[in-house]
Amino acid sequence: MSATPGSRDALIFAEDPGAANFVADLPAAIEARGATAVLLAKADAAPHLQRLGVAYVRAPQSAAELLSTYQPKIMLVGTSENTNTVGLDLLELAPVRRITSIGLVDHPANPAHRFPGRDGSPLGRAPDVIVVADETTRQAFIRLGQPAADVVSCGHPVYDRARRSRQQLESVGRTALRAKWYAAAGPRPVVMFLSEISDGVDTSAFKRSKEYSLHGRGDTAARTLIVLEEVLDALRSLQVRPFLVLRLHPKDTRETYDAYREELDLVLGPEGGLESVFAADVVVGLTTTLLVEATILGRPTLSVVPRRVERNWLPGIHAGLIACADERQELRQQLSIVFGRQSYERSDDHEVEREFPSGAADRVAELVHRLVVAPVC
Numbered sequence: 001m002s003a004t005p006g007s008r009d010a011l012i013f014a015e016d017p018g019a020a021n022f023v024a025d026l027p028a029a030i031e032a033r034g035a036t037a038v039l040l041a042k043a044d045a046a047p048h049l050q051r052l053g054v055a056y057v058r059a060p061q062s063a064a065e066l067l068s069t070y071q072p073k074i075m076l077v078g079t080s081e082n083t084n085t086v087g088l089d090l091l092e093l094a095p096v097r098r099i100t101s102i103g104l105v106d107h108p109a110n111p112a113h114r115f116p117g118r119d120g121s122p123l124g125r126a127p128d129v130i131v132v133a134d135e136t137t138r139q140a141f142i143r144l145g146q147p148a149a150d151v152v153s154c155g156h157p158v159y160d161r162a163r164r165s166r167q168q169l170e171s172v173g174r175t176a177l178r179a180k181w182y183a184a185a186g187p188r189p190v191v192m193f194l195s196e197i198s199d200g201v202d203t204s205a206f207k208r209s210k211e212y213s214l215h216g217r218g219d220t221a222a223r224t225l226i227v228l229e230e231v232l233d234a235l236r237s238l239q240v241r242p243f244l245v246l247r248l249h250p251k252d253t254r255e256t257y258d259a260y261r262e263e264l265d266l267v268l269g270p271e272g273g274l275e276s277v278f279a280a281d282v283v284v285g286l287t288t289t290l291l292v293e294a295t296i297l298g299r300p301t302l303s304v305v306p307r308r309v310e311r312n313w314l315p316g317i318h319a320g321l322i323a324c325a326d327e328r329q330e331l332r333q334q335l336s337i338v339f340g341r342q343s344y345e346r347s348d349d350h351e352v353e354r355e356f357p358s359g360a361a362d363r364v365a366e367l368v369h370r371l372v373v374a375p376v377c
Contacts, residue, residue, distance in 0.1 A: 009035035009372050011072035013059060015085050017250040019078020020045035021289065022106040022133070024054045025157040026076065029365035035372055038070055042086065045078070048250050051271060052161075063089035067097055073372050074100040076364075077127065079114040091115065091125045100371050101127035104364075106156060107289060108137040109313045111144060129371070131364055134315040152367060155360035158289060162296040163358065165274045169297070177279035181272070184265065185243035189339065192245045192277060193231060194285030194294075195252045198222035213327050214306040225256075227286055227304045232263050234332045240339050245280065247272065249288065281344040287313040295321055296356060298346045300338050304331055319355045321348065 010030050014020045020041060027037040040059035041049050049056045060066055063086050067075075075094060077087040094101040103126065105114055117124010122144050130146055132138045133156040141151045169177065182190045198206045208221040216229035228246075235242060245266045246257060254267055261267075268276055274293060277283060283294035284302045287310055295301045295316060303314055303324045316322040323338070325331035338344075346352075 007071040008038045009073050010037040010368055011070050011075045012037060012039045013075065013087055013090060014041050014045040014078040015043045015080040015082060015087055016078065017044050017048040018106045018289065019080065019104060020048040021158045022104050022156065023076065023078055024049060024052050025161065025361040026364055029361040030368050033365055033369045035369065040066065044251050059086060063093055067093060072099060074102065074368060076102045076104055078104045083116065088125050091127050103127035103130045105130060105132045105137055108134065108140060109287065111137065111140040131367065136312060136315060154363040155357045157361040158293060159296060159356045159360060160358055162274065162293040166297050169275060169278045174279060177275060181276045181279045182243060188241060188243040189281040190245060191235065191242040191282045191284060192247050192280035193228060194247050194283065194288050194290050195249045196224050196286050196288050197249055197251050198224045212306045213308065223306055224286060226306055228260065230328060230331060231284055231304060232260065234335055237332055238335060238339060282338055291322055292316055292356060296352055300344055300346060302334055302338065316355055321352055321355055
């Protein structure tokens with residue numbers, strides 16, 4: 001899509017699907033406070049916003065061209081796994097152009113690689129304010145040296161979208177949606193495994209290392225495949241025989257999982273949206289934010305991580321809302337607990353609301369409003 005050039009109070013940029021999830025609701029929230037905003041996207045963020053039904057402008061290659069076109073008072077930039085992203089170029093140009101900058105961080109993993117300087121320093125291109133989804137991430141940036149007053153925890157706008165979706169989906173009913181998506185499952189419990197790409201801003205964090213306490217079948221070094229193999233083998237050890245669904249990450253490919261096709265009952269792309277997640281009985285993954293969304297949707301969730309340190313990568317684990325396993329025996333115990341229950345429905349909505357609070361987009365919009373009225377010098 002295209003938009004009429006001209007000045008905007010706020011320019012919002014996203015390149016990765018995770019950042020797209022964070023920014024999708026921000027233009028409307030900002031404009032509700034009387035400011036003007038434009039959302040720009042490129043690479044994998046663009047089709048993800050399209051799936052969400054959110055209007056965006058395809059970003060040009062040049063950060064300088066982008067700023068000249070829209071002349072914003074403030075910019076909001078999502079982080080990316082691409083170290084050559086236009087987002088970092090925007091943050092580098094912001095002080096030169098006297099534009100207030102906000103960096104948006106949707107996930108606690110790899111804080112030192114979010115705003116690297118050209119010399120590799122962890123905060124070399126840090127914005128004026130870093131907005132994060134949770135307190136764990138906030139503390140990580142403070143430890144790196146960002147002033148505490150300039151790191152703001154606002155929650156994640158995806159929490160509100162999941163709650164809105166749950167209301168709509170419950171009006172249809174899980175029975176009807178299960179029949180729509182998983183008719184072939186019959187009475188078998190439906191287990192959805194959420195894939196992630198085994199790559200990121202710190203590639204070494206997504207490959208087998210001596211810190212791994214899970215090893216899979218020994219033929220791959222890829223983080224996600226190791227975990228998938230452990231889950232497949234653990235499920236085979238149970239008395240129940242679930243209907244196993246692989247849900248692909250927006251940046252993932254079906255070919256990555258060709259070796260496991262005989263062990264999977266169904267492979268779905270991200271076009272299934274939250275509807276296919278809601279229709280599942282149990283949702284298993286690593287540390288994707290979609291596990292949090294599944295929790296908000298009322299599904300039993302299990303995070304399986306190959307290193308204990310990765311328990312810190314997903315909010316909700318330490319609060320006990322998302323079960324977690326980082327060893328083979330623990331994984332089998334957690335699955336036995338899930339399948340030993342009388343029901344696959346959760347009853348901890350109050351605790352979920354406390355851990356994943358509503359209103360994140362409004363909090364970010366209010367911050368933008370304050371900074372536009374009294375910009376950072």
